[in-house]
Amino acid sequence: MGQDILYHLAMGTESHNLVEMFGDVKFVCMGGTPQRMENFAHYVMKEIDFNLPIGATLIDLSQYRYSMYKVGPVLSISHGMGISSIGILLHEIIKLMFHAKVKNPIFFRIGTSGGVGVKGGTVVISDTACDELLNNYYETPIVGNLVKRPAILDQSLVQELKALADPEDPYDVVTGGTMCANDFYEGQGRLDGAFCNYSEKDKMDYLKKLQNHGVKNIEMEVVPFAAMTHHAGIRAAVVCVTFLDRLKGDQRKW
Numbered sequence: 001m002g003q004d005i006l007y008h009l010a011m012g013t014e015s016h017n018l019v020e021m022f023g024d025v026k027f028v029c030m031g032g033t034p035q036r037m038e039n040f041a042h043y044v045m046k047e048i049d050f051n052l053p054i055g056a057t058l059i060d061l062s063q064y065r066y067s068m069y070k071v072g073p074v075l076s077i078s079h080g081m082g083i084s085s086i087g088i089l090l091h092e093i094i095k096l097m098f099h100a101k102v103k104n105p106i107f108f109r110i111g112t113s114g115g116v117g118v119k120g121g122t123v124v125i126s127d128t129a130c131d132e133l134l135n136n137y138y139e140t141p142i143v144g145n146l147v148k149r150p151a152i153l154d155q156s157l158v159q160e161l162k163a164l165a166d167p168e169d170p171y172d173v174v175t176g177g178t179m180c181a182n183d184f185y186e187g188q189g190r191l192d193g194a195f196c197n198y199s200e201k202d203k204m205d206y207l208k209k210l211q212n213h214g215v216k217n218i219e220m221e222v223v224p225f226a227a228m229t230h231h232a233g234i235r236a237a238v239v240c241v242t243f244l245d246r247l248k249g250d251q252r253k254w
């Protein structure tokens with residue numbers, strides 16, 4: 001290709017010096033909302049004692065479909081909600097890392113989720129990823145064929161992250177399976193969607209089936225995230241807080 005346009009990042013290999021802008025990246029952190037990822041960038045700035053040049057402020061480098069902040073070796077990017085949104089971002093971020101000549105970046109998704117048998121506020125480090133039917137692969141149509149890519153997370157990273165938990169932390173940190181749903185309501189067995197043509201017992205039977213399978217939380221991106229990073233040979237981890245225990249309810253209290 002003469003040039004490569006990273007359309008949804010509003011960047012390109014001709015218009016931007018990607019090596020100069022991103023060549024020192026070591027960690028790519030992504031999460032759903034622009035505000036969270038801006039807050040996270042500020043948090044990282046304090047944690048690593050990173051000083052911006054005098055008079056400069058942290059700016060959104062993308063300002064289009066996704067928001068992107070860079071603090072030294074850390075990229076903090078919003079991915080929106082669901083499989084197709086994070087899938088498009090992953091294509092473009094993996095290409096961005098390639099064009100910037102970054103070697104061995106580590107990718108993280110830091111998100112929110114619904115707990116399954118764990119109390120609200122628990123931090124779940126995903127060790128496995130499955131879909132609503134308990135498949136551990138990402139199945140996606142490519143040129144008219146259904147292609148399956150194994151959704152595998154880096155187990156050594158899971159252990160490294162777990163070791164960072166402090167017994168003094170005012171929340172539990174657990175490892176476990178994460179179920180990726182295509183939908184927030186019916187897809188996660190909620191009773192409070194616009195439609196619900198199943199009973200409370202159907203919901204509880206399903207959630208208990210997930211729990212018996214080792215699922216600790218439910219969110220909406222882990223399967224493509226695990227599959228696409230694994231396919232690209234990138235070490236990756238998913239760390240999500242739970243808002244509530246889905247065995248006890250459907251709605252988060254604000």
Ligand SMILES: O=P(O)(O)O[C@H]1O[C@H](CO)[C@@H](O)[C@H]1O
Nearest residue numbers: 031032081082111112219220
């Ligand atoms: O908080 P984030 O990272 O967006 O993750 C979770 O929240 C969204 C649903 O409310 C889904 O994207 C789900 O995966």
Ligand SMILES: O=c1cc[nH]c(=O)[nH]1
Nearest residue numbers: 112113114218219220
């Ligand atoms: O229950 C929840 C909470 C956050 N995100 C989800 O996908 N589900």
